[in-house]
Amino acid sequence: MDYIAQQVINAFQLGSIYALIALGYSLVYGVLSMINFAHGDLFMLGAFTCLLLEAIVPIPLWIVLPLTMITIGFLGALLERLAYRPIRNAPRVSAIITSLGCGLIIENITLAISPYPRHMPTLLQNSTIHFYGITISFLQILVVGVSLTLMLLLDFIIRFTSLGMAIRALSCDRVMVSLLGIPANRIISLTFALGGALGGAAGLLYALAYPVISSSMGILIGWKAFVAAVIGGIGSIRGALLGAYILGTTEVISVTILPSTYRDLIAYSLLLIILVFKPYGILGEPPLQKV
Amino acid sequence: MNKQAISILYLIFFSLCLLASCHPTKPVIKIGINAEITGEAPAIGASCVNAAKLLVAEVNQSGGINVAGKKMSLELVIGDNGSKPDESVAISQRLIAQNEVVAMIGPNISSCAVPSSEIAESMGCLMISPWSTNLRTTRNSNGSFKKNVFRACFTELVETPLLARFAINHLHASQAAILYDISSESPNSAAHQFQKSFLKEGGKVVATETYTTGDRDFSAQLTKIKAANPDLLFIPAYYNDVPLIAQQARRLGITARFLGYNSWSTPDIVTLDTGHYLNGSYFSNHFSLESDLPAVKKFNTNYQSAYGQPPDDIAALTYDAIGLVIESIKKADSLNRTAIVQAMSNIEQFSGVTGDFIFLKDNHDPLKNIIILTINDGRFVYVETVKP
Numbered sequence: 001m002d003y004i005a006q007q008v009i010n011a012f013q014l015g016s017i018y019a020l021i022a023l024g025y026s027l028v029y030g031v032l033s034m035i036n037f038a039h040g041d042l043f044m045l046g047a048f049t050c051l052l053l054e055a056i057v058p059i060p061l062w063i064v065l066p067l068t069m070i071t072i073g074f075l076g077a078l079l080e081r082l083a084y085r086p087i088r089n090a091p092r093v094s095a096i097i098t099s100l101g102c103g104l105i106i107e108n109i110t111l112a113i114s115p116y117p118r119h120m121p122t123l124l125q126n127s128t129i130h131f132y133g134i135t136i137s138f139l140q141i142l143v144v145g146v147s148l149t150l151m152l153l154l155d156f157i158i159r160f161t162s163l164g165m166a167i168r169a170l171s172c173d174r175v176m177v178s179l180l181g182i183p184a185n186r187i188i189s190l191t192f193a194l195g196g197a198l199g200g201a202a203g204l205l206y207a208l209a210y211p212v213i214s215s216s217m218g219i220l221i222g223w224k225a226f227v228a229a230v231i232g233g234i235g236s237i238r239g240a241l242l243g244a245y246i247l248g249t250t251e252v253i254s255v256t257i258l259p260s261t262y263r264d265l266i267a268y269s270l271l272l273i274i275l276v277f278k279p280y281g282i283l284g285e286p287p288l289q290k291v
Numbered sequence: 292m293n294k295q296a297i298s299i300l301y302l303i304f305f306s307l308c309l310l311a312s313c314h315p316t317k318p319v320i321k322i323g324i325n326a327e328i329t330g331e332a333p334a335i336g337a338s339c340v341n342a343a344k345l346l347v348a349e350v351n352q353s354g355g356i357n358v359a360g361k362k363m364s365l366e367l368v369i370g371d372n373g374s375k376p377d378e379s380v381a382i383s384q385r386l387i388a389q390n391e392v393v394a395m396i397g398p399n400i401s402s403c404a405v406p407s408s409e410i411a412e413s414m415g416c417l418m419i420s421p422w423s424t425n426l427r428t429t430r431n432s433n434g435s436f437k438k439n440v441f442r443a444c445f446t447e448l449v450e451t452p453l454l455a456r457f458a459i460n461h462l463h464a465s466q467a468a469i470l471y472d473i474s475s476e477s478p479n480s481a482a483h484q485f486q487k488s489f490l491k492e493g494g495k496v497v498a499t500e501t502y503t504t505g506d507r508d509f510s511a512q513l514t515k516i517k518a519a520n521p522d523l524l525f526i527p528a529y530y531n532d533v534p535l536i537a538q539q540a541r542r543l544g545i546t547a548r549f550l551g552y553n554s555w556s557t558p559d560i561v562t563l564d565t566g567h568y569l570n571g572s573y574f575s576n577h578f579s580l581e582s583d584l585p586a587v588k589k590f591n592t593n594y595q596s597a598y599g600q601p602p603d604d605i606a607a608l609t610y611d612a613i614g615l616v617i618e619s620i621k622k623a624d625s626l627n628r629t630a631i632v633q634a635m636s637n638i639e640q641f642s643g644v645t646g647d648f649i650f651l652k653d654n655h656d657p658l659k660n661i662i663i664l665t666i667n668d669g670r671f672v673y674v675e676t677v678k679p
Contacts, residue, residue, distance in 0.1 A: 003518050006543070010510040115333045117531040119563045128542055135544050210507035211538070212531050212563050216331070220505040255511035260500045261473055263511075 002133030013140050015248030016147035019241050020202035021225035024195035026240040030171040031191045034095040038103035040222015042196050046072045046203025047213045054121050061123045068204050069197040076196020077189045110215035120211035143205045233284025319366040323386030325397035330374030334559045335399050342606035346613050379403035383410040394616045401425035401477040408440040417632045421608035425476050429655040436655045439632050443612040445659045447484040453661045453677045454575045455488035466497045468521035472528050473501035481527035497521050517545050525550045530560040537568035556604045561669040575661040578607035578645045581673040590644045611643030
């Protein structure tokens with residue numbers, strides 16, 4: 001029993017990190033219908049930004065977290081302004097290739113500056129809670145707690161603020177929204193900033209939980225989060241959350257039941273099966289066709 | 292100027308370039324280094340390049356090498372394979388075909404060394420991998436040895452049986468668990484060899500779990516291992532994964548002793564392990580500074596004064612690998628690649644900073660001792676030398 005409970009906690013921690021990154025993919029896709037493959041690298045920059053800030057002055061987590069989010073949010077908006085805005089009306093495949101290119105550029109710049117894997121300084125007292133044979137570290141609670149808080153905050157912004165209303169309107173009809181006098185460019189920049197900030201926060205939390213960071217850390221997890229976003233229904237905020245927790249749980253369950261060698265095989269086969277039955281993802285909706 | 296004249300000018304220009312690149316002007320012996328300078332294992336590449344530069348500087352300062360009555364100096368051609376198999380192949384081709392090296396040192400990690408060895412074999416150039424312990428580096432798929440490929444380190448066939456014997460006799464382990472990176476060649480074969488040897492020595496393997504390169508979360512596998520209740524956890528993994536595995540294992544309440552193999556032996560492993568979770572762990576290694584060989588003291592002093600840090604095992608093995616190349620060139624007394632390979636094949640014994648090498652007849656893998664180290668407060672402490 002405690003074995004299962006421990007695995008549930010493991011799945012929850014993994015799912016929360018996937019969710020924070022998946023939200024970035026979904027936000028951008030919802031607004032621009034483009035996939036920002038450089039998002040995994042913004043995640044990596046989140047970890048490095050925190051490392052850099054801590055190297056300059058040792059500051060507590062509750063200051064470094066918002067600082068990292070602001071920095072990466074700004075970088076996300078900058079990326080959109082420099083790389084994606086000039087080709088916004090080009091074929092969609094150009095935007096995808098551009099984002100892949102931007103990702104590689106970010107990775108290789110980081111690699112040139114810091115070729116060695118780095119150790120993340122400990123920002124928190126390492127304390128664990130034991131009960132009924134289960135071990136929960138304070139860090140795990142923090143990762144899940146901060147993730148959930150940020151996701152609720154995002155949900156609030158999207159549903160109840162004028163910025164959120166504009167984002168939702170943009171995802172319905174970009175041309176119409178601009179005609180109604182809403183500054184579409186500024187809203188798109190802000191969307192990228194929001195996505196980037198979440199990715200940066202995910203990078204920071206991930207680096208705290210798994211404290212060896214390197215320039216290639218965003219690739220694999222970026223892909224996994226992208227898969228999670230697609231499974232949940234890309235473009236849907238709640239879908240991204242659902243997809244991320246499904247992916248985390250599937251990964252952990254397949255290790256629990258079968259030899260760990262088959263983890264990725266089982267996890268991704270199952271996700272393919274979901275897509276066969278729900279081609280737009282679990283919470284995704286097929287685009288409306290106007291006749 | 293008409294188009295024809297321009298094309299003729301281009302033609303002359305490119306022919307001149309080709310001519311210039313074809314004829315080396317200085318009489319130097321070029322040795323290629325195919326190292327992991329960037330990518331997954333940059334500490335390995337850095338040590339390899341440092342040691343190579345040190346030995347080349349030492350040889351050149353003492354006047355170089357006598358080849359066919361002529362004093363020649365050594366020159367290094369360094370290529371970065373990015374720790375990627377495809378790039379390592381491209382670098383091998385460049386070093387051998389374009390830079391015309393007489394021998395190639397590296398790659399060090401097996402996933403690069405195995406494909407690169409095929410290039411060295413087909414192009415007829417001596418290759419010595421300092422650190423790749425994978426069997427397929429020096430062997431063809433039918434088990435015979437590749438004519439041109441050698442190594443300076445022991446293989447898993449020598450290392451893991453000695454390591455398993457040490458675990459049972461000295462650590463009194465009986466229930467082992469193994470967690471390894473299934474997508475990397477060296478950890479993979481080390482895990483299999485260890486499992487076989489541990490069973491043969493009378494132990495039991497209670498859990499075998501895997502992950503893939505790039506994973507940072509091992510909690511699902513470790514929770515499973517904890518349920519099997521082992522007294523020893525063997526972790527054949529590259530050095531940047533080990534501190535994370537150790538940290539997560541201890542947080543989940545696994546009390547088993549950690550055991551590692553030669554990939555652990557870079558000082559970076561303890562820099563990354565700030566929580567000292569690896570305290571009291573044991574691993575096998577190629578080289579120890581606490582060895583009493585006189586060559587080690589000199590190597591250590593020179594390396595420290597050049598780079599401000601003590602040499603690790605990759606530095607020591609690279610030093611010995613180039614030592615073997617120099618020995619072969621001296622014996623061959625020529626810069627002909629075939630003659631150098633032939634001379635290398637005839638070497639039976641060689642004394643280096645990593646100990647005594649014995650090359651059995653028609654065997655390209657040296658028979659060597661393993662050195663057991665333990666991690667104590669962020670330092671490697673010599674435990675004992677296990678002889679074959």
